[in-house]
Every structure is written in structure tokens, then in C-alpha cells.
Amino acid sequence: MVERESAADIEADAARWVVRVDRDGGAVRSELDVWLAGDRRRVGAFARAEAAWTHMDRASVLPIEDAPAKVATPPPRRRGVIAGFGALAAGLVAAVVAPRLLARRYGTALGEIRRVPMDDGSVAAINTSSELEVSMQPRLRAVKLERGEAWFAVAKDPARPFVVESGPVRVRAVGTAFSVRKREGGSDVLVTEGVVEVWTQDSGAPPRRVAAGQSVFADNDAGVLTPPKAEADLTRQLAWRDGQIVLDGQTLAEAAAEFNRYNDHKIQIADARLADQRFVGWFRTNDPEGFAEAAAMTFNGKVSQSGDAIVLRGG
Amino acid sequence: MSEGRARVVAWLGREILPHEAAVRAWLRRSFAAAGDVDDIIQETYCRLAALTNIEHIDQPRGYFFQAARSVALEQIRRARVVRIETVSEIEALDLALEEPSAERIVSGRRELERVRGLIAALPERCRRIFEMRKIEGVPQREIARRLGVSEHIVENEAVRGLRAILAAMTEQDAPTGAKGVKEKTDGRTRKRR
Helix, strand or coil: CCCCCCCCHHHHHHHHHHHHHHHHHHHHHHHHHHHHHHHHHHHHHHEEEEHHHHHHHHHHHEEECCCCCCCCCCCCCCCCCCCCHHHHHHHHHCCCCCCCEEEEEEECCCCCEEEECCCCEEEEEECCCCCCEEEEECEEEEEEEEEEEEEECCCCCCCCCEEEEEECCCECCCCCCEEECCCCCCEEEEECCCCEEEECCCCCCEEEECCEEEEEEEEEEECCCCCCEEECCCCHHHHHHEEEEEEEEEEHHHHHHHHHCCCCCCCCCCCCCHCCCEEEEEHHHHHHHHHHHHHHHHHCCCEEECCCEEEEEEC | CHHHHHHHHHHHHHHHHHHHHHHHHHHHHHHHHCHHHHHHHHHHHHHHHHCCCCCCCCCHHHHHHHHHHHHHHHHHHHHHCCCCHHHHHHHHHHHCCCCHHHHHHHHCHHHHHHHHHHHHCCHHHHHHHHHHHHHHCCCCHHHHHCCCCCHHHHHHHHHHHHHHHHHHHHHCCCCCCCCCCCCCCCCCCCCCC
């Protein structure tokens, strides 16, 4: 009887073929075909190893099958994708010198994220399509958020409160870190360190204290109507500071809206069923195509281009 | 990889691999006489990989069991002597399928943690290479350059990592790495008393 190749040998060879194809691509295809033709079990072992190899890509992407879990720990960061802010900030310093200027404007284009150091030692990270004006006065550090979103790490200075003006909404801090996003009817405030006071001018409602780990929505007319909400995933919500979008149980529709804040190529979800699917993943803000591909792969959908739009539909 | 093939491979990883441990346990329990379980598993994957359309498969777990069962039956038919009970045990597949798989109700988060956990459990250099390739998306050649090692070493570590992960995913003992450690399958007697 002819010695039959053992399943263990086939398994080992299959794993090697998967790694070689990953490195050399089509160049090894004909050699691989010869090997595969030798035994049906090789075809099976190769598919199995390939499936595991591909499955590992889910280390950064995967679907959620149940309701979004409560987040106990912040998700690990996707490493090495985005260059640190150090370089970014260093590049900006040159453009932002001119000290002693009272008011200074900063703006970002669609998809742009800037981190800007201020004269008082505070730092602002400015999200996509945003505009703000900073005016350092002797008794007040005033920031006017004209549109968009920014996060501030405020240098401590009890004599000079730091006040962000977002329409009629005001956020006051002494030494703390928080973000403000200006929306249609009001502003979102997220606090990452310390405590801030949030109120709306002329609303009659008293300032509301919002502590680290909490968020609040301040209505442009009525002020803060609901008590501050504990946020377990502030890190996720502020991942844009690193040029990332972190999804943790958001629906595809919510995720698409998030990507569309940053890109000309807008994602459209052409399938209502798909829009409600939930997703976990780490992406770059400027990679809507990558997101659409991953979503399509995960939910058996299809991606197509239609003009400037990236259309995602069910398979 | 063509788009269709990529879809089937992704489906295998997502819907089939997680059940392999259960299928293996069932194969071992029900009919060792059918031959080497590894052989049956490989042959089963061969059939699954040949699928061109997976959309119609509502219950991948059940489909996997059915496919493995049909492979096993074929091998038994080929073997000369078979215990009658063996066949009836295989026919009693429904029993193994009854419980609607608790592991399917695993949340996305837990699955993510599991996949990351598998990578994290690899030996140091192997883990680093896997992370660079699979999480950071660095090509193998670039990994070799960054780590200052040969491409061959990167290949070997990746193969080692992939095999360890496959073994862990399907709840087998880690492979020893040496070829030919496992007993050859043919020549084994299929006659059992």
C-alpha cells in the first residue's frame, strides 16, 4: 500500500502556502495549483488555513450580533496607523507663532484634524470642518466655536477662566479637558478631565456642573434640560483626535454618518436592513472605502461607486 | 483571490471554524472507525470551499455537521469492515445538533476579544509579526525589514502562528511543528470489537 500523506503534514503545508500567497500573491499561484491538485484534502486544508488567516483580520473588524454591550474598558487602539500628534503639532507651531496677538482664528477643511497649542499652555484638537477663534484676555481665555467640534486640554489658571462659546451655549473651565461639538439646535459637551460648567445664555437655567466621564447636551434655547450622562466610552467618542473612528456597536447608518463628516466621498446605505446592523471596528477617518469594504465583507453586502458616493447594499 | 472565493473563505472563518471543535468531538465520539478525524475535517473543508453560493445556508453549524457526516459515511463505505453500530451512530446526527449552540450567541465584543486573545497568546516574536501583519496591515517584506530579520524567518513565524491559532480556535492541542508526528492513517485497522 502506498504511504498516504498524513493530515498533519497537509495541515502544516497548507499553513505555509497561505503565508506564501499572502507575501507573493499571484506569483506562486501555479505552484500552489500543482500542490492542491495532488490531494483533495490539501484543498480542504488550504481553505481552512486561509479562513483562519482571513478571520484574524477581524482583530480590527467584526459584526455585533446582539445589543451593544456596555463598555467596561476602552478598546485597544489600533497601533501604528496614525502618526502621533507630535509631528503634526511641531509642523503647526511654525505657522502659529506671532505671540501677543489677542485673537487668533483656526479652521479645518473637510477631513482635516488639527492640534494647536495655545499661548497659555492649553491645547486644542480641532475636528473636521470646524472654525474657532481664540482670544487670550487678561482675565479671560475666550474661545468662540463657530462651527464643528473641538477638544480642549486647558492649562490650569484660576485667575483666567477658560470659556468656550458655542452659539448661546457656554462652557466654563479652569483647568480641565473637554470637547464641544456645535450642532443644529445646541451643543454636545464631553468632559475627559476635571469639571466644567455648562449653560445657555438667556435661558434662565442655572449652570450645570459636568464632571469627568460625563456628557451633556445644551439646547440653544432651553439650556441644559437633562442631567449629565455618564459616558463609558469617551475615548471612543474622541478617537477623532487621533484621526480614527472607533465603532463599538454603532449601527452602519450611524457609522456612515460619522465617516461622512470627514470625506467628500459620502457613504450611502441603500438597504434599510443593512443600515441597522451593528459593528465593531477601528478605522481611519479618511478611509470610508475601507470601512465600506469591511462592512460589505462582514454582512455579505456589496460596495459600488456611484459618482462621488460609495454605495453599500445587501448581497 | 476572486470575490466569490474571498466571500466563501470569510464565511468559513466566521461561520464554520468556530464549530470545528464541536464537529471534531462529535466525530471522535461517534465513529472513530470512520478513519482519522483530521482526514474527515480536511475533506469536509474541501467540499465547503467548493461552494459557490453560501447565501442559502441558514444554519452553517448544521450544514457543517451534515457535510462531515457525509464524508465520514463515504469513508466507512469504502472501508471493508464496519461495525453496524457505527453507521447508526452517524445517522443519529440530530442529537449532536440539538443544542442551538450557545457559542453562536457570543457577542461581537467577545469574539473580538477572543481573536485578539489568540494573537496575544502567541510567543513573543510570532505575536509581534502577527500583530504587524494582521492588525497594522504591514506587508511581510516590510515586517522583515523593520525587525531586521530575513523574509524566511517572518514566513516561518507566520506559519507557526497560524497553526497555533488554528489549533486554538478548534480547541486541539498545539501542533508540535514537526512534520509526520501524527500516525499515518492508512493501514490502520478499521475492524473494531
